[in-house]
Amino acid sequence: MRRVLLVDGYNIIGDWPELRELQKNDLESARDLLIEEMAEYQAYMGMEVMIIFDAHMVPGLGKKYQNYRIKIIYTREKETADEKIEKLCRELKRVDTQIYVATSDFVEQRVIFASGAYRKSARELRNEVKEMEKDIKKDVIKTKKKKIKTKLPITDEMAEIFEKWRRGQH
Template identity: 40%
Template sequence: MSPYVSQAILLVDGYNIIGLWPKLREKRDRNELETARRELIEILVNYSAVRDFEARLVFDAQYRETPGAKEIITKNLSVHYTDFGQTADTYIEKSCANLRSSMRYLKRRTIVATSDRAQQLTVVGYGAEWMSADRLAADVECAACRTQRQQKSRKQHSGRFLAHALDAESQQRLAKLRMGLH
């Protein structure tokens, strides 16, 4: 059996998104950059699972004097910290260049989320799709609403009766009691 391949790879320019999403920008501006990063990670955990994307959140080393690192958050999300002196833009561009062949052979989409215009033009040149920070925010919201509707629907259809919440063995015993069989 071949390993599962998600439908798309989503590369996210982390600081670009933080700087353009009002709630995250406010936190960054109050010297709560780590909190803003954690919130963006949490948002992308849910989004990548709902959309079935392999999401790679990229933060450049502008705030860290350490070697690059990769942190696997879930099967759908990993966080990449670039090497000192490397920008998220160059990391994303190299990733798009490397993913170019898998886009063709695996018919797998590569999407880059950033509102950096120069970055947009470069990644589109590599065959990737581009998504603005605003578009990503709207899609995140849409995915969250879809999840809430599905959960609400499951609750309504799971049955109004307490018996539906019981395990199979308990349901059988209850059925026997109703029929007068002990």
């Protein structure tokens, strides 16, 4: 089953405290941080992610970018992110596809339900991202703790020295 997450970019930025604070002085950095977080989310959750940004924040015509293997879509002028998300829901709707939309816009949530997509509030998505980050940290620690296996009968101290040499950490 294909799973797709459509993210209302500026809605999420306006809701997550760390992004909301960052956007006050540097909107581009807030966008970049959201994109990085969603790229990690896609890689970890195995879910296709598309982030939709309103064009009024970025002059010019609507554009699509592929960044970190996720799609970043800027709507055309006079087209809102909500309209683009609704259009994508209709285009992507298939029996073998589950569509999730991350937004805290109440009106948009009602439209999403009507189109058969699932809703994730900005808060739910943020909680999932925070849990994912904790899981990744646990996995990294677990991997680091795994003992170096060797077929040579050497002491742990010697194995550690060889490992440092191998990594170029004399």
